[in-house]
Amino acid sequence: MRVRRVYIKKAGGELASEACYAAWRGFTHLGYPLDFYEWDDLTTKSLRLDPLTLVVGGTVAVHAALRQIGAPVPEPLNLPAPLLGFAGRRVWETTLGAVRGQFGSAPAVPVFVKPLRETKAFAGSVVRDAAGLSALAHLPDDLGLQAAEPVEFVSEWRYFVRRGAVVGLAHYRGAWAVVPDAAAVRRAVADYAPAPAAYALDFGVAADGRTLLVEANDAFALGPHGLDAVEYARVLEDRWLELVGVGREGVSPVTPGASGRG
Secondary structure, three states, X not given: OOOOEEEEEEEXXXXXXXXXXXXXXXXXXXXXXXXXXOHHHHHOOOOOOOOOEEEEOOHHHHHHHXXXXXXXXXXXXXXXXXXXXXXXXXXXXXXHHHHHHHHOOOOOOOEEEEEOOOOOOOOXXXXXXXXXXXXXXXXXXXXXXXXXXXXXXXXXXXXXXXOOEEEEEEEEEEOOOOOOOHHHHHHHHHHOOOOOOEEEEEEEEEOOOOEEEEEEEEHHHOOOOOOOHHHHHHHHHHHHHHHOOOOOOOOOOOOOOOOOOO
8 A cells, every 4th residue: 555645845936844854755756646735735725635645844744734634633752662672771751740740849859841742842951950941831731741750862863663663763862972782772673562563763872871662753744854755755655655544454574784776
């Protein structure tokens, strides 16, 4: 099974992002029919959308497209339960109100927080004191958070996974010469079940030398970070078909290390 058409987001007449450019290159190479859209085209529902019409754009745009065709919007992967053993730190769910109370009247242990579901509410960060919460003053107490013990990472890498195999990796922060343990990454990919058809695992090397999982990210919300454009297009397609309920009946295993060209 494959999509019949691809819509790629533009902004002011130009491709909206590096991700949109990579998708354009990849789907063009694969020979898929392409169209472009601007944000207003999506919000006014002027696009002809259906499950086999893939929409490329940011998280908000893809969510809007999924809602228009009646497909469920997935929750963020964050740190998935099957992979908590790779986090190397305590992870729990809480609310913004609880964190405010923790730092309200006395010094508290620093904590890393990020939105549990409302990914665009704010960027994940370490809260060290009450002043660190000032930027979140406009958000409600009942906002769900994923909290974790802070870790100092000296290097962070992204591993792109499609159909259960790592198909690419990219260094995105810290010391480029410090690389996570490949065996730990392989174990995490093998242990992530059930897993999306395509996603990414961010792994980092902590200051004490441990290889730890930073977080998982859904394929539809991933930047390419230099991933081969054709492979990136196939990552987007596999996840889109899964999200819209086509399922994996048309998705067969890939061979680790394969280029994905065909």
